[in-house]
Amino acid sequence: MTTVFDLSLLAYEPPGWGKVLLVGFMRSIQLAAGGYLLGILIGIAGAAGKLYGNKVVRDLFEIYTVVIRAVPELVLMLLFYYVGTDLLSRASTAMGFGSVDIDGLTAGILVIGLVQGGYATEVFRGAILAVPRGQTEAAHAFGMSPAQVLRRVTLPAMTPHALPGMANLWMIATKDTALLAVIGFSELTLVTRQAAGATQHYIMFFLAAGVLYLALTLISNVALRRFERYARRGLVSTR
Amino acid sequence: MFKTFTATAGLIGLSIFAAPVLADSYKIGLSAEPYPPFYAPDASGNWSGWEIDFIEELCDRLDAKCEIKPVAWEGIIPALKTGKIDMIIGSMSITPERAEQIAFSNKYYSSPTGILARKSTDIEPTPEGLEGAYLGIQSGTNQEQYARKHFADSATLNVYQTLNEELQDLVAGRIDAIVADTLAVQTFINSETGQSCCEYRGEVASDPELMSEGMGVGLRQSDTELRERVNSAIDAMRADSTYEEISAPYFDFDIYGS
Amino acid sequence: MSDPQTLASLTRPSRTPMLTKLPGLLEPHRIILLLIFIVGLVAAIQLMDWSWLPRYLPKLWEGLQMTLIMLVSSVVVGFLIALPLGLAQVKGAWPLRWLATGFCTVIRGTPLLLQLWLFYFGLGALFGQFPEIRDSWAWDYLRQAWPYGFIALTVSFAAYQGEVMRGAFAGVPHGELEAAKAFGMSRRKVFSRVWFPRAVHRALPTLTGEIILQLKSTPLVATITVMDLYAVITQVRQTTYLTYEPLLFLVAVYLCLSGVLIVGLRWLENRVPQH
Numbered sequence A: 001m002t003t004v005f006d007l008s009l010l011a012y013e014p015p016g017w018g019k020v021l022l023v024g025f026m027r028s029i030q031l032a033a034g035g036y037l038l039g040i041l042i043g044i045a046g047a048a049g050k051l052y053g054n055k056v057v058r059d060l061f062e063i064y065t066v067v068i069r070a071v072p073e074l075v076l077m078l079l080f081y082y083v084g085t086d087l088l089s090r091a092s093t094a095m096g097f098g099s100v101d102i103d104g105l106t107a108g109i110l111v112i113g114l115v116q117g118g119y120a121t122e123v124f125r126g127a128i129l130a131v132p133r134g135q136t137e138a139a140h141a142f143g144m145s146p147a148q149v150l151r152r153v154t155l156p157a158m159t160p161h162a163l164p165g166m167a168n169l170w171m172i173a174t175k176d177t178a179l180l181a182v183i184g185f186s187e188l189t190l191v192t193r194q195a196a197g198a199t200q201h202y203i204m205f206f207l208a209a210g211v212l213y214l215a216l217t218l219i220s221n222v223a224l225r226r227f228e229r230y231a232r233r234g235l236v237s238t239r
Numbered sequence B: 001m002f003k004t005f006t007a008t009a010g011l012i013g014l015s016i017f018a019a020p021v022l023a024d025s026y027k028i029g030l031s032a033e034p035y036p037p038f039y040a041p042d043a044s045g046n047w048s049g050w051e052i053d054f055i056e057e058l059c060d061r062l063d064a065k066c067e068i069k070p071v072a073w074e075g076i077i078p079a080l081k082t083g084k085i086d087m088i089i090g091s092m093s094i095t096p097e098r099a100e101q102i103a104f105s106n107k108y109y110s111s112p113t114g115i116l117a118r119k120s121t122d123i124e125p126t127p128e129g130l131e132g133a134y135l136g137i138q139s140g141t142n143q144e145q146y147a148r149k150h151f152a153d154s155a156t157l158n159v160y161q162t163l164n165e166e167l168q169d170l171v172a173g174r175i176d177a178i179v180a181d182t183l184a185v186q187t188f189i190n191s192e193t194g195q196s197c198c199e200y201r202g203e204v205a206s207d208p209e210l211m212s213e214g215m216g217v218g219l220r221q222s223d224t225e226l227r228e229r230v231n232s233a234i235d236a237m238r239a240d241s242t243y244e245e246i247s248a249p250y251f252d253f254d255i256y257g258s
Numbered sequence C: 001m002s003d004p005q006t007l008a009s010l011t012r013p014s015r016t017p018m019l020t021k022l023p024g025l026l027e028p029h030r031i032i033l034l035l036i037f038i039v040g041l042v043a044a045i046q047l048m049d050w051s052w053l054p055r056y057l058p059k060l061w062e063g064l065q066m067t068l069i070m071l072v073s074s075v076v077v078g079f080l081i082a083l084p085l086g087l088a089q090v091k092g093a094w095p096l097r098w099l100a101t102g103f104c105t106v107i108r109g110t111p112l113l114l115q116l117w118l119f120y121f122g123l124g125a126l127f128g129q130f131p132e133i134r135d136s137w138a139w140d141y142l143r144q145a146w147p148y149g150f151i152a153l154t155v156s157f158a159a160y161q162g163e164v165m166r167g168a169f170a171g172v173p174h175g176e177l178e179a180a181k182a183f184g185m186s187r188r189k190v191f192s193r194v195w196f197p198r199a200v201h202r203a204l205p206t207l208t209g210e211i212i213l214q215l216k217s218t219p220l221v222a223t224i225t226v227m228d229l230y231a232v233i234t235q236v237r238q239t240t241y242l243t244y245e246p247l248l249f250l251v252a253v254y255l256c257l258s259g260v261l262i263v264g265l266r267w268l269e270n271r272v273p274q275h
Helices: A018-052 A054-069 A075-093 A105-130 A133-141 A144-185 A188-199 A204-231 B002-019 B050-062 B073-081 B096-099 B140-151 B163-172 B183-190 B193-198 B226-239 B242-249 C005-009 C028-047 C051-090 C093-110 C112-129 C133-135 C146-171 C175-184 C189-224 C229-240 C246-270
Strands: B025-033 B065-070 B103-109 B113-120 B134-136 B154-161 B177-181 B198-203 B215-219
Touching: A018 A054, A018 A105, A018 A188, A054 A105, A054 C028, A054 C246, A075 A144, A075 B073, A075 C189, A075 C246, A105 A144, A133 A144, A133 A204, A144 A188, A144 A204, A144 C112, A188 A204, A188 B163, A188 B183, A188 C112, A204 C093, B002 B193, B025 B050, B025 B073, B050 B065, B050 B242, B065 B073, B065 B113, B065 C246, B073 B096, B073 B177, B073 B215, B096 B103, B096 B140, B096 B198, B103 C189, B113 B140, B113 B183, B134 B140, B134 B163, B134 B198, B140 B154, B140 C229, B154 B163, B154 C229, B163 B183, B163 B193, B163 C229, B177 B183, B183 B193, B183 B198, B215 B226, B226 B242, B242 C175, C005 C229, C028 C146, C051 C093, C051 C146, C051 C189, C051 C229, C051 C246, C093 C146, C112 C133, C112 C146, C146 C189, C189 C229, C229 C246
Parallel strands: B025 B065, B134 B154, B134 B177
Antiparallel strands: B103 B215, B113 B177, B113 B198
């Protein structure tokens, strides 16, 4: 392996590995985005369950969030990927659907989504609690059904409160995709390791991957700050 | 409306008739790492190597569509058992331990296990010869089991996730030797870095419990019919000279072994 | 003048029942959940294969020790590095501020796994290339994996804590600093007696959460050959080919670890006076 950076290896066309890295990067973004969205759905359901559900639902969601927050993501991912998909397969075979196979992208999204969901539940719960009660009470007084209240009043009102936490979760999602490399998903970190192994230019390829991740982080930061300014319009700022 | 109806009916009919023409499709699992000359990813994102050619030929003979699915080697057997992949064709050694978990086809090549050591050391492929050395092993391989059984008392074992990383650390001098499949390290030994740093010190003593007669295709124990078909395909490849044709660009000797 | 009813109620013996509200754990639905959990646990112990556990217990204990060593050392050293990092971002001259902010941004913007592999495989191989390094005393440490794991974890913790410390230093109420200056304290005294203690105090509540997050990052060092708890369980999975049992055991151990850490840290928090 050489210390001299052979930048031609990063070229887009073979024998440069640029295209492979970028494809892996796209895959990482897909995994992060899919997992993040799934996390949002689980988070809303979990927050609603924790705040408005009966005692059993509340306890079950509490167990879910405690486990997610206490156990390392790597272990959780292994658990969901091997144990989770095995249980799913067995369940579907028992129900007569034959063994269901989940392709890599879906499995990765499920895994990241389940981890994100645990954190998102707490973020949304705090955000919903921060919504002034008068607004939801007024909505109820108008005769809206609980679903309507949720959709028309609670969710839009809680968004600015949830944004800092959700922005943080997006950053966590993009970085958690790297952990999927240990399981063998073809995302940026694994592809980088393969390229580095095949060419023996470890430092250069890892730095290149770092640059890509950093670019994603910085662009996300800018976009999220813009969205937060839009969502906070009309709110009294604490500054 | 009528046109749409006939078009849809035609499509459905075509797909019903086309179904028998569409072959089976299998997901082939191999390790998600470069493992030349058997399989390695190249800059265009495709996998190439002896084993890839072998897989193509095998699937041709099985009349099936094969999709190559790289999996972390540590988890490749669970991936097979839970149905994420249908066959393991990734230079997996047939061992009695593994045979309890999955089924193997007949062997399709064999490679002895040996020790590759830095030139500056005087390591021999025996427990005494490895006294006090740092030995690299790959997680999930039968070499790992062998090393833990025979070398754990004399050498310090470093467990890596891929062969590449072992070789990287060997060159860097972090470890003094690695125990690996001889054929798998040939490419490295023949390379410039390999020539200057390290040399092959010989095969390890045989251990029938852990060592194998060769590499086989890993299958689920329930897939008995598939196993028969794979075996006959391998035999056919050996009988006509397809096997030699596949091996010619990579090896100048017969890797099937005795 | 006292109300006859009040007087009567004063002399009446207390008739409040012993338990106006069941303690949390004994509520009916919780009891049912607990029973289900115990039944599940017993079934798991009976039906699953735990024969590997006695054999691997010494190794698991060593792995746990390595995990804890990585955790404690990276937290302590990382926190010490985070203090100047946070301060530099608030009060430093602009080159220092840029450096500190840049460092925190880069480390927080890239995955820990990537940083870990960069340190170990990239840098480590770099060191190995020079025979001068290889023959020196340092090689015994540079060839091992745990220093790189320690450095990567420490750097990561320092970057995240640096952000927290920045917020803490910037958030100390100005009034207190002005009052200290009005007392005639020199700039150093203001820093050491007011600003620094108050900032650290503000940051302490989040420290528990950050330590738990760091615990969750420690398994990554197993990918660079450090034998921590996760690595030992991986070895168990390879040797026994079991899917469920080792992973469930690992989950249970981490749950207990987190629980112990949270309880311990909360006890520490209570010992530190809030004012």
